[in-house]
Each structure stands twice: as C-alpha cells, then as structure tokens.
Amino acid sequence: MSNDDTPEKPAGQQPGEEGERPAGRPGPSGEPAARPEPSPEREPEPKAEPEPEPEPEPRSAPEGRGPEEPPAGPTELTGRQRLMKGLWPPRLTRAQLTVALLLCVLGLGLAIQVRTTSESSALRGARQEDLVRILDELDNRTKRLEDEKRKLESQRTELESSSNQAAEARKQTAQKEQQLGVLAGTVAAQGPGIILTVSDGKGAVEPDMLLDAIQELRAAGAEAIQINDIRVVANTYFSGGAGNVQIDGKQVSQPYKFKVIGRPQDLEPALNIPGGVVQTLQKEQAGVNIERSEKIVVDALRPAKRPDYARSSSQ
Template sequence: MSSGRDDGMSDEREEPENTAPGSTDGATPGSTDGTTPHEHRAHEHAAPPVTGRQRLVAGLWPPRLSRAQLTVAVLLFVLGLGLAIQVSSTSDSGGALRGARKEDLVRILTELDNRTQRLEDEKRGLESQRSELETSSNQAAEALKQTQAKAQQLGVLAGTVAAQGPGITLTITDPKGGVEADSLLDTLQELRAAGAEAIQINDVRVVADTYFTEGADGVLIDGHKVAQPYEFKVIGNPQDLEPALNIPGGVVQTLEKEQATADVVRSQKIVVSALRPSKQPDYARSSSQ
C-alpha cells in the first residue's frame, strides 16, 4: 500500500467502517466526544498529513500522562496479567489438566478407569498364576520328599544305604567246622521270619538274593569268603528276634548240636554299615509312569 492510500484513508476518516468493517474496535466512527481526531484533522488540513508511523512514535515518546494513556494502560495491565497467568498455568507441569475442559477431563478419567481396570485384571491373572505355581511347587516338593523317603526305605532293603537301629548281635563260633551253609541259611531265614529288617554277616550285607555256598575251606556268602566267627548284625525288634533264636529246637539248639556256640546280645543301637552297589536292571523297567 502506498502512502497515497494513507492520504485517502485520512480523507475517508469520517466513515472508517467502509474501509475495514468490524476490525477497528478502537475506532470512533463519527465520534463526537473524541477530541483527538478533530485536532488531528485540523492539524492535517493545515500541515502535511501525519502518517501512522509518526502517530505511533508520537504516542510512544515522550510519555504523556493523559486519560487515554492511563485507561489503556489499565486495560493492558489486565491483559498482561491474564496472559501471564494463562501462560504460567499452561506451562505448569501438573497444569496439563488445569486448563482442560470438563468433557476432556471426563474422557481422561474414563480412560484412566479403563486402564486401571485392565491393569487390575492383569494383576489378578498374575496372582492366580503365582498361587498356582506355589501350590504346584509345594506339591512337587512334597512328592520329592516322599520319593526320597521311599528311596531310603528301598535302599535299606536293597542294601545300598547304611542302616541303624535297635537289634541283636548273634555270634556263632564254630571251632570244629560243623556249621555249614544250610545252617547259616536256616539262621538267616529264622531271623527274617522274626522281622529282621537289615542284616549283615561279618562284612557282607545280606539282601534278597544273598546265597550261601560251600567253599573249599569254609562257607562263601555271595561268593565272598567269610571267616569265623560268624557275626550277624541284625536290626529289628530285639524282643522278637532273641526268642525266635532261642526257642526249643530252634537255631541256637541246632547249632549247639553241631558243637558250635551261639551268643545273642541285645542292643539298642546296631549299625549295619556294609553296602552293596546298586544294580541297574538290564531289561526290567519300572511300570509306573
């Protein structure tokens, strides 16, 4: 826009709404009480027209304490205040929700509720999973314990672990050599019938497949040469074991007929410490599971 346009606008100042309708809020179309425009107009008619830039500079400097300046200052103060408040409240970190509208807040709240719901569901699922795992691991531990106890019992029977407990010690001394394998087998069967749980003869552990054979110079148990005297360490109830050996016509009397002596001593602690290696069967497999 040229400066000629400014002159034209100055001429048309009586009807400023024609040039810029609705956009000059501070304008005074046909103002009667605004003294300044009249002065300006008189001034312009006399002298070269005053441009907008000159008016701006004249308004800024020198500072004048006029009513218009004060009024505008008060309003601009209010504007600056509102601007600063709004900017600072918007730039607050926690103020993201301060300026939010009611429906936005409702939406945000609903979203948060949904999120909480989802997280609660997830938490519940994880908790039930955890309790499940705890229960199952408890069951597994219990099963392991029972299995270990079972393995111990079977180990005692199979002779792969040492055993201790109350029982008796039977010592057979046979200086004449009259005690043969069948006598020892009879003794063993008598002890088993009386409830012996773990038996050791000298340093050989007696198990289910123990066998007695006659060797060239004595008895072999499971192929091992066993020297005299034969010492049976037997774990079981002493009150059952001792009478079982001592009954009339029983093991002790039979051995005495063979010119051998048999001593039975009760004890509260018999240790059966001879072991057998555990054998893995070649063909038989556990049918459970």
C-alpha cells in the same frame, strides 16, 4: 390032468347046473372031481418093505458129569438179583434227584471239614511254648502291617491336604528311596537290634544252618542283616561245606558275626525256640552268643545295579 383034457363049458350053462361041478365036490361016481388048474398068470411082485429109520443114538454126557437132566423150570431170583432188578434201570423222580443233590453237598462239606481238621492237626501236637511263640509272631506281624497301613494313609492325607503337593511328593519319594536302599543294601542303616555270634571251633557248622538263621530272623521282622563284612539281601546265597562257608561266592571265616536291625524282643525269642537255630548249632558243639543293643550299625554296602531290561511302569 393037463389043460387039453378039460371039458369045455357049454354056452349058456350057468354055474351049478349039471355038467359042472364045483371044484372039490365028488362026482356021481363018488370020485372027487379034478380041481381045475389056474391059468398061468403073472404073480404080483412083492412090495419092498420100508427100511426102519435108525433110532437116534443117546447123547453122551460130558466127562465127570452124569446124564443130562431135563431143563428145569424158571429158577427163583436171589435177593441180590431182585435188588439189582429194582435199581436198574433207574427210575428217578424229582424228589429223588433233590435228595441226591443234598447228599452230594453234605458229603463235600464233610470232606472239606475232615481235610481242614487234618491240616490243623500239626498244631494240636505242639507244645504250649511253641503255640505261645507262634501266637506272638502272628501278633507282631499284624502290628507291623497295621503300622505300615497307618503310614500309607497318613502319606495320602498329607498329599491330599498339602498346598504344595509337588514338594510333598518329592519328600515322600526321598523317604521311600531310603527305605528301599536299606532293603536292597545300597545304603547304610542303624537302629535297635541284636548281635549273634557263632563260634565254630570244630568246623562242623554247615552253610544251611546259617541260612536257617537268616530265615528265622527275617520271619521275626529283621530289616537289615550283615554277616561279618557281607550285606545280606534278597539274592544272597550260601555255598561251600562244613568249616568252609561261602556267602555270595566269598569265603567267610569264623566266628560268624550277625548284625541284625529289628525289634530285639522279637528277634531273640525266634532264635531260641525249642529245636530252633540255637539248639541246632549247639548240637554241633558250636558256641552261640546273643546280645541286645539299642544301636546296631549295618554299614556293609552292595553296589546298585541298573537293570538291563526292567523299567519302571510309570515312565
């Protein structure tokens, strides 16, 4: 049934009165009443449903490792970590600083003692004969220094008590000049000492062996030394080779004859110490002979050279 055939509703008629039947109810004749068709209205547009949010992809664990575990709670510190935490940052008190200073001083003292002990360990391994010789040399040097001290004191006393101090000063100056001349090799000298003769038939004696002999004699208190016809002084040098020894640039032939002025009781033992000069020369099959004498004359002289630049500080 179209919309034109639909009866119009009288004005003022209420729903439910005669003339209007509700839709779907039968009329008086028993026929079902026609359902009125709704007027064409605009249907509501369907609302767009929100797109579902993409689910987060599960994070892949690094190769060789299983799936990540949830972070664990605070781990317990190890003993070392607790110790470091207690020591740093430091909390020092005055008592702790005092103890630290005392420990440093104690450690320094122990280090010095250990070093001193190690330095003196060389004497612990020495033989009894070597220790006796070293002790005798020290006693002899001490005695010489004491004698020199007494001489200087007596000279000072004479200068102070002499009525003619100028004459006494000139006398002592002349004596000092003689002593310095002996040491410098500019004047002849005589006195007790020894004669050392070294025969080198095979030409195996090196210049440094003769130099070692000079050093041993000087350490034993030698005051004047002459080798053959050459005076040995502070600036004497040895050169050449085995069988061709040169002293101060001059060729010296063997046998080498040492004339040494000094105390014979000190000079001879210094050459005969175990492993010393005599044994070293004998290993090279050189002949060694030592003679003591109460009068040794050292007459080889060296020219006195005036220094070019050095002057006495008293001028």
